[in-house]
Amino acid sequence: MRLRLEPRREASRAMLYGTPVLAVALTVLAGILIFSLMGYDGLAAIYQIFVAPIADPYRWQDLFVKAAPLITIALGLAIGFRANVWNIGAEGQYIVGALAGTGVALATWDMQGYWILPAMVAAGILGGLLWAAIPAFLKTRFNVNEILTSLMLTYVAVQLLYYLMRGPWRDPEGYGFPQTRLFSEWQTLPTVVQGTLVHLGVPVAFFLAIAVWIVLSRTVTGFQVRVVGLAPQAARYGGFSARGTVWLTLLTSGAFAGLAGIFEAAGPFQQMTPQFSVNYGFTAIIVAFLGRLHPLGIVLAGMVLAVSYVGGENAQTALGLPYAATGMFQAMMLFFLLAVDILVRYRLRVVVPADLSRPVEARHPPARQAETGAHVSSTPIDKQRESLSA
C-alpha cells in the first residue's frame, strides 16, 4: 500500500480555504514537539503563544496594533505576488516610508496644525513608493531581478536609518542617544478607541483590505494582476502590459509598506529609533501567503501572526522561551502551508498494488515486486539481451 498524488481537474475550493487552517494546526503540533525537545514545557509554550493572547482581553489591543502593519504591508505584497512580481524588500520600503514621514515631522516640529500629520503620511507613502520604484525601474528598463534589488535596498535602508539616527537627525536634547526627538501632538497618530493603543492605522488596514478586495475581484486592474501572474503571455494577448503591471504592483506595495511605516512611527513609536526595523516587512510575506494572497485571508492571517508575536512575548516572560523562537515558529507556519498546498491541486490516494495478471511480473514474489517494481522484472531480459549481443 502506498500513497499517491493524483492531479485534480479543478483546484479544490475546500482545500484552498482548509489548508491554511491545517498549516496552523500542524505548526502547533510541531511546535509542541520541538519546544519539548528543547527542554521547555511544549504544551505550556503553545498555550502561551497561541491561546493566552486571545484569552486575555487586555492583550487584544496589542493584537490589533501588531496586526495593522502586517496586514497593510501584506496587502500590497499580495497584489505583487499574484502578478509574479516578487517584492521582498517591503522592510526597506517600510523603513524609508517611516524616514520620509519623520523628515516632515522633524521639519515641522515647532509648528502646529492639522495638516502636519497628513503631510507626514503623504511623505511616508511617497517614500515607500519611491524606494520600490528603484527595483521597478531596474526591472522594466534593464530586466534586473526585483527579488535581489528590492532585498539589497532593504540593507541599504537599514544603514540609512542608522546614519540618520546617529548623525543629522539625532535628538539635540537626547543626551547623545541615537534617536530623534519625540513627535509633537500634531505629529502623532490619534487613537480610535479611547484609553487603548489602537490607533488610526488599525481601521485603515481593515479599510484597505476591503478596498483591495474590491479592486482585485471586480475591476479590470485586478483582473490584469491575476492574469499577468497566471499566464503572462495570455496577459499580453489580452492587452495587459507586463511592464505596466510591474510598475503598478511594485509602486502599490511600496506605498502600502511606506504607509505602514509612517503609521508605526507616528503611532506606537512616536519617534524614530534604530530599533525601528523589526522585520514586519518579512513577516508580512508569511501573512500574504498564509492569507492565500486574498485580502480577507490576509486580515485573518495578520491576526494569527500578531497572536504569535504577542504570544512570543508572553512565552518569553512566562517560560523564558527565547524571542527568536517566534521567528522560527512563523517560518514553520509558512513551510507547512507550502507543504499542504499540494492538496489544493492534487488529491491523496491510497494505492493498493495492482493485480499481478502480467505474466512476467507474476513470476516474482508479490511483496518484492511491490517494492522494487519494474526494476526486478526487467533483469531477466537484460541478461537475455546481454547474452544475445555478446
Added chain:
Amino acid sequence: MTTAILISIIMTLVGAATPILLAALGELVVEKSGVLNLGLEGMMLIGAVTAFGVTFTTGSASLGLVAAMAAGAAASMIFAFLTLTLTANQVATGLALTIFGIGLSSLIGQNFVGRTVSGLEHIFPAALADDPIGRVVFGYSPLVYLSLVMTAFVAWFLTRSRAGLILRAIGESDEAAHSIGYSVIRVRYLAVAFGGAMAGLGGAYYSLVMTPMWADRLTAGRGWIALALVVFASWRPLRLLGGAYLFGAVMTLELHAKAAGINIVPPEFLAMLPYLATIVVLTLISIAPSGRRNAAPACLGKPFRATG
C-alpha cells in the same frame, strides 16, 4: 603604502570573498539543475551556528565544519522536499527557508552569544607564512584553498563530466531529460543537497574563521550577495571566482576605510557599499549586450512534475 598594509588588504579581500564564493558555487550547481533556492542566507546561518556549536562543544573545528555541511544539506532537504516532491513555489519556499534559518540560528545561538572558539588550524606550517610573500600564499584558512579547489572542481564537473552534462541538460529542459529517461527529481535533490552543504560551509567560515565569536545574524545578507553573484557570473564557475574577489574588494574597502578612520564618508554609507555594488553590477550585467542574459538555465525556478 607599506607592504604590511598591502598584505593586510589582500588577506582581508580573500577572507571576505571566500564564504561568498563557497555558497555561490553551491547555488550555481543548484541553479544549473534548474532550481532556484533563495534560502542561501538561511542555510548559511544554520551552517554557521552548527559549526560554532559543534566546535564549541567538542573543541574540534573540523568536526564543526563537517557538521555545518550536514546541517546546511539537511536544511536544503526541507526546501527540496517542498519544491521538488510537493512542487511548492520555489521563491516562497526559499524565502521561508531564509526566515527559518534566521530564527533557528538565533534560537540555537543565544547560548553562544559572545563566546569564542579557537578557529580552524592552518594546513601549511607556520614557517612558510613567515615572510610577507609566504603569508599571501600560505597564510590562509584551509577553507580558502578548499574554495579554490571547489571552483576548479565545479568547473570541471559541469563542462567535462557526464554527470555534469546530465545536470545541465536537466536545467535546460526537464521535460526532455525526463523523456530520455533521466531522473529529474533525483538529480535535483542531489544538486540541492550539494548547494546546502556548500552554503553550510560558507556559513561556517563566518563563525569559525572570520570572527571566531558568535553574533546574531553574522552573515548580514551575504547569502543574498552570493545569489546575485551567480547571476553576475552568468552561471560560470570561473567568472564566479572573479566576482567573489571583486566583492571581496568592495568589502575590504569598507573595512579598511573604517579602520583607517577615514571620516569623509560616514561609516553607514561604507556599509551600504556591497549592497549598492550588487545592484549596480546586476544592472550592468543586464545591460551588457552579448546575450549573457540567456545564460540562465531555461528551466530555472519552474516546478517539474513527471507526467506519465
Added chain:
Amino acid sequence: MATEGKPPRLALEGITKRFPGVLANDDVSFSVAPGEIHALLGENGAGKSTLVKIIYGVLQADEGRVLWDGEPVSIANPKAARRLGIGMVFQHFSLFEAMTVLENIALGLDHSFSWRELQQRVGDILKTYDLPLDPNREVHTLSVGERQRIEIVRSLLQSPKLLIMDEPTSVLTPQEVDRLFETLRRLAAEGCSILYISHKLNEIQALCDTATILRGGQVVATCDPREESARSMAEMMIGASLRDVSRKPGTDFGPERLRVTHLSAPGEGPFGVPLKDINLSVRAGEVVGIAGVAGNGQNELLAALVGEIEGAESGNIFLDGVPSIAAHVGDRRRDGMCSVPEERNGHGAVPACSLTDNAVLTARHRMELASHGFIRYGAAEKYAEQVISAFDVKATGPRAPAASLSGGNLQKFIMGREILQKPDVLIVSQPTWGVDAGAAAAIHQALVDLAAAGSAILLISQDLDELLALCDRIAVINGGVLSDMLDVEGISIERVGLLMGGMHGEDAAGNGGDRGEPRHDPLEEQVHAA
C-alpha cells in the same frame, strides 16, 4: 503477423490503458515483423501516443502484454526499452537548445563514451546514412529537419531493432520528408523494424508495408495501405464519412482590410526569429495563408500584428486603411482586429481561469464586458454562454476553468470567442493543431463562413493540407522573411516546399528538386480527394 515461423519483433496483446475519465487504449493488439515498416494511423486523441509511450516504457499498461521476439517483456522505463533495442524519435524532440549536437547525442546514450569515440561513431553514422549534420553546432541554430536527424542518430547509435517514429514529418518540408523516407527505407532493408506513427495518409501509402488504424483507443483495422485509397483509410480513421468544408470559390473580394508594409520586429526569447520587412495584404472575404516550418517567425508575426510586443516593431499596419502600428493590443481589437494564437494554454486562454474570465480577456473591448474600469461579470458570463452554445463547446458551463476543457473544446471556445466579436480582420495561427477531426472541421467551417461574411482572414499554419483547402493565396515564411504571395489555384507544391526549406535548409540549395524520382504529389491528391 509472424513471417516464416520467425516470431514478430514486437507484438502487443490486449493492451489497455486508462486515465482518469479516459480509456486511452482498449484491448489493442498488433505485431511488427523484422524489417517491416508498420504504420500506426489515427486521429489526434486516438491513443497512438499512449500506445507508443507504453512500448517505449514511458507509461505502463494496465492490462495486456508486450512480446519482444516472441518473449513477454515488461518495459519499466525508456532505458529498459533501449536495452531491448527499441529506439524512439519523438514528435516533440527531446533536445536541449543551448547544448551542442554531440552533447545532445551523448545525453541520449545509456553508456558513457569518450568524446573521441563518440565523435568517431557519430561521424560514421552520418556518413553511412548520408545525413548532413554538424556535430559541434548548438541545437538552437539548427533547422527542424536537422534536429530530427539528431534524434535519429541518437537512436541509430544504439543499433536499434525497432525504431519508433512519432509524427516525424509534421514539421518537415516536403524535401526533408523525402530524405527521411530514404533513410527509413534503408534501415528497414537492413532488418530494422519501423513503427511509423502518423495521421498523414499519403505518407503512409508512400512508405509503409502495413497499417494499423486506431480510433478511440481501439484497433479498427489492419490493412495494406497500398491497397486502400486515402479516402477509405481516412474514413476508417475518423469513423464517419468525411465532411467536406463547403465554400464557394470566390474571386470577388472586397476592399483591402489589412495591409502590412515593411514590418520588422525582434525575435521573441533567446531563440526567437526576428521579422524582416514583411509586406502583405488581405482583402474582405479573402483567406490568406502563411505556410512555413515551425519556428520561422510565425509567433513573432502574430505577436507583431496583434500588438503584443509593445512597440518593438517597426513598419506599418493598416486596418481598413487606418495606420495602427502605434495602437495597443486593446485599441487594435476595438478597431476590428481579433486573433487566435498557436498555443491555447497560457496564450489564447488562461488555464486556471473560468471561461467567463477568458471571455473578458479579449472580448471586453468589443463586447463591452467592462465599463469604468469595472468588469461586467453578468454580461461576460452571458457572452461566454453564447460562445459555448454557438460553437458547441463541451464544458460544464461558463464557470468551468479553461483547464478542464479538452484541447479541441478549448480551441473551439477560443475561436468562438474571437469570431463572435465579428472581427474585420482575424489572424489565426495553427487553428487545428492537436484538435480532433470533428472540431477541426467545425473550426474550418467557421473560418470559411467568417470570410464569406466579409472579414479578412490571415491563416498561419504548418499544415499544408489545411492551407490549400482554405486559402485563396499563400505565402511562405522562412527565417523571418515572407515570400511573395502565390495563388492557390494551380500552385506548385514543389515550389512551396522549396520556399519552406528556404535559406537555412540545405535541401533548397540546389539538390532538393532533382533528387530521386520526381515527387509524386500526394498532398495535392489528397486535397482533390477531399
